[in-house]
Amino acid sequence: KHIAVVPGDGIGKEVTAVGKKVLEKIAAKYGHTFTYEEALIGHVAIEATGDPLPADSLEIMRNSDAVLFGAVGHPKYDNDPSAKVRPEQGLLKMRKELGLYANLRPIKLFDELLDASSIKPEILRGADILFFRELTGDVYFGKRERIEDGEAAYDTMIYYKYEVERIARKAFEAAMTRGKKLMSVDKANVLESSRIWRETVLEVAKDYPEVELEHQFVDAAAMLLIKDPRRFDVVVTGNLFGDILTDEASQIAGSMGMLASASVGDGTGVYEPIHGSAHDITGKGLANPMASVLSAALLLDISFGMKQESLDVINAVDAVLKAGFRTRDIANADTPADKLLGTDTIGEEI
């Protein structure tokens, strides 16, 4: 199996290195041969080539069996709204070019982290959510421009029925293997693109009569997620609402540093932490690598069909947490100093 390793920016580099090591360990243990090829994306790619997603990076990803991805972004662009070339363009282009229309974000709390969250343990205990975020449509990819002599700017929030149908189908299929409950999130009381979303989800639902389908408006969903996370099982939503709700849901898992995601569709699957490049802690060895490690676990499971290998990785993370080891983001006042580890050292434990 050939794996493209695409660390990107900021802490992406540090955490992806740990994810890769875990894959090497698994290969050694099970006698698999994994080969690796690095590729540039984001700010580091702009610095090296002027392009946030150089053609040969895309080529490397296309020719691999899976992509282990880090993060993109750089603060330098954030206060320069007029920058023409931006790291995020590389990420969005990759998603579009590889046809990664389904972004799976499992939100599950490791028992040991019940106290790491800002939410009360009794509200969280047992929460287990699987988000399906649509990833190649919506306002992320519609036409955008400045108009009226630069006095206004617009983006186009657009959905095609076929885009909604294929992600809805994936979500219903997943619901069938879990609690047979699906929540679809939209803003159909205001938006036409949400009304076509809801119509199409209702159509697809006919093929899954056993699944209990619920619709929520995005504002209500954002509230309920905190109020009663156990009410959620499988959730399907658009690209923008999915971006917001899954970041919010990271608090259910104690920290963004724990959350992995899989992006799949027509081409090579991409596996990445849901956290960003976090330049404020870059280079300090403080980043929690578990999201990258758990992304590697998703990669083994979904792209390679290696269930046992994947479970091994998850169990390793669990064991390290059970042994009391913590990175800063999931530590608390009771964590003894000798259990507080950095990116590489907790990686070694895993």
Place this chain on the structure above:
Amino acid sequence: KHIAVVPGDGIGKEVTAVGKKVLEKIAAKYGHTFTYEEALIGHVAIEATGDPLPADSLEIMRNSDAVLFGAVGHPKYDNDPSAKVRPEQGLLKMRKELGLYANLRPIKLFDELLDASSIKPEILRGADILFFRELTGDVYFGKRERIEDGEAAYDTMIYYKYEVERIARKAFEAAMTRGKKLMSVDKANVLESSRIWRETVLEVAKDYPEVELEHQFVDAAAMLLIKDPRRFDVVVTGNLFGDILTDEASQIAGSMGMLASASVGDGTGVYEPIHGSAHDITGKGLANPMASVLSAALLLDISFGMKQESLDVINAVDAVLKAGFRTRDIANADTPADKLLGTDTIGEEI
């Protein structure tokens, strides 16, 4: 002072009746003369006239000094994405016609409700946020339609500089009277309408050098709001992001049933709970009327400049909570049965 009372749909009717009673009580206590006129909006207006905002409702609002508003919405439309006439159109038209471009949503936790939230008390204690949600622009009012023979649908997310400027100015002004901290929330790493938002906020910031301005992406803001609500003071954001974030933030105040809002701009100010029509509990006398009562307090303060009267109302709510009275949404296992009141009975206490 002439007040338009516009209860709208569902529990809107029940809670607005309590808000109105509180205004009557204040008028009696202070010797003010308040006159009231009722108007229809939403589903009840559609039923009566076919129009979610009949011309004479708008006229009544225009001719009043303030509007006490309830909620709009009806489940019947929610599973019928093709309905042409919808209750929410009345609400959006009212906001646009009255020029209500600034929606203020104060998020403050009454001490007595520290335990009512799903968030840990030690995370919440002292949280005090003032949201400025832009209310007459964004994807709520851009062009939308079905295209490609009904195979696709789009909405236009659009901002004009002047729209951003006027709401930003209000937010900076408020920041000057509070902690001199302002957070602007956008998605400028992807959206052009967010980049014009950020550019304009940066421009306006030059007039308020004392205010510490911070930008956050909406996904990060949704996460931080739960992780560390005390990090927030004044927040300014667009219509859609504001809709989502303020509903989410309701969990900081223990319940949506506690949150009031003021919509102001060019015309008559409108005061309303941030909760919706809640048809599941309509007619049962269970709804928490405090959001409507606190909306009346905002009305007294902002539209009538009656600071002491407004404070009286807030203190009344506080006293009722201190006395242990609760509606179902803010009760817990320790609430004695005789302190668990309904909409009208807790209204009487207030």
